Amino acid sequence: NAGVTQTPKFQVLKTGQSMTLQCAQDMNHEYMSWYRQDPGMGLRLIHYSVGAGITDQGEVPNGYNVSRSTTEDFPLRLLSAAPSQTSVYFCASSPTGRGANVLTFGAGSRLTVL
Amino acid sequence: GQSLEQPSEVTAVEGAIVQINCTYQTSGFYGLSWYQQHDGGAPTFLSYNALDGLEETGRFSSFLSRSDSYGYLLLQELQMKDSASYFCAVRLYSSASKIIFGSGTRLSIRP
Numbered sequence: 001n002a003g004v005t006q007t008p009k010f011q012v013l014k015t016g017q018s019m020t021l022q023c024a025q026d027m028n029h030e031y032m033s034w035y036r037q038d039p040g041m042g043l044r045l046i047h048y049s050v051g052a053g054i055t056d057q058g059e060v061p062n063g064y065n066v067s068r069s070t071t072e073d074f075p076l077r078l079l080s081a082a083p084s085q086t087s088v089y090f091c092a093s094s095p096t097g098r099g100a101n102v103l104t105f106g107a108g109s110r111l112t113v114l
Numbered sequence: 115g116q117s118l119e120q121p122s123e124v125t126a127v128e129g130a131i132v133q134i135n136c137t138y139q140t141s142g143f144y145g146l147s148w149y150q151q152h153d154g155g156a157p158t159f160l161s162y163n164a165l166d167g168l169e170e171t172g173r174f175s176s177f178l179s180r181s182d183s184y185g186y187l188l189l190q191e192l193q194m195k196d197s198a199s200y201f202c203a204v205r206l207y208s209s210a211s212k213i214i215f216g217s218g219t220r221l222s223i224r225p
Contacts, residue, residue, distance in 0.1 A: 031211060040122065042201060042217035043157065050211055058212060090156060094213075101147050101164075101205050103213060105156040 002026050006091050006106035013081040013113045021076040021109050023091030029104070030096045032074040036060065036087040037108075043090065049074055050096070081113045116140045118202050118216035125222045126192055134187045134219045136202035143204035146178045146185045151218075152198045160187070160200075189221075197223045 007022045025032065033048035035058075045058030049068040063085060065077040074093075078085060088110050092103040118138045126132040136146065145164040149157040163169050163178035163185060175188040189196055202216045 033213065035215070040217065043203075043215040045212060045214055048212055056212070059214065092157075092213075096211075100211065101145055101162050101213075102159045103147075103149070103157070103203075105158070107156050 004104050004106035006109050010110050017081050019078050023074045024072050025093045029093035032093045034076045035090045038087050083113045086113045120216040120219045123220045127224050128192055130192050131190045134200050136185045138183050142207035147203045148176050148187045149201045150198050192223050194223055
């Protein structure tokens with residue numbers, strides 16, 4: 001049981017480049033989300049999804065797109081990378097119902113934009 | 115807007131007890147959760163309070179008072195391995211179950 005898998009673990013981009021951070025979970029969780037973590041800023045919600053075909057914006061959505069075509073996958077797309085997007089990105093998931101308040105996190109993806 | 119406030123840093127002595135506070139301003143939420151994150155690692159779930167009062171899980175306890183818009187995490191018999199960052203979080207009634215986090219408290223433990 002792999003849990004939440006994020007790829008890549010590390011990435012360096014140049015300003016203006018685009019890329020996709022992958023997130024997959026094998027726990028049949030309905031809820032999936034992306035957070036970014038910057039020093040002293042805690043975890044800020046970028047986008048989230050409550051099921052396949054449903055996505056919504058979080059606290060800091062600008063510059064990012066998401067889609068949820070399957071229950072398992074929730075990729076995060078950076079459309080035109082900027083140095084302000086240098087951060088550690090975490091994908092997290094939870095079931096609905098009784099366990100909805102327990103997030104399982106991936107190991108993180110460290111992104112540097114030059 | 116919605117916000118959860120935590121002290122940025124707390125220092126304690128090995129074997130002692132420490133309390134990490136979380137005060138919040140939200141329009142409504144299902145419950146208060148706590149997560150632990152070691153340097154370089156991912157956050158991991160510690161505890162959850164759906165109702166007011168104290169929840170105990172081993173050396174860790176968590177408390178919620180909705181009337182005071184306040185909660186805390188209590189760590190007892192501190193060990194060096196408890197040095198980490200701790201985050202409170204809520205799942206909001208509005209916005210289709212969005213989960214937001216506080217800014218985190220870095221706990222440093224001295225021998």
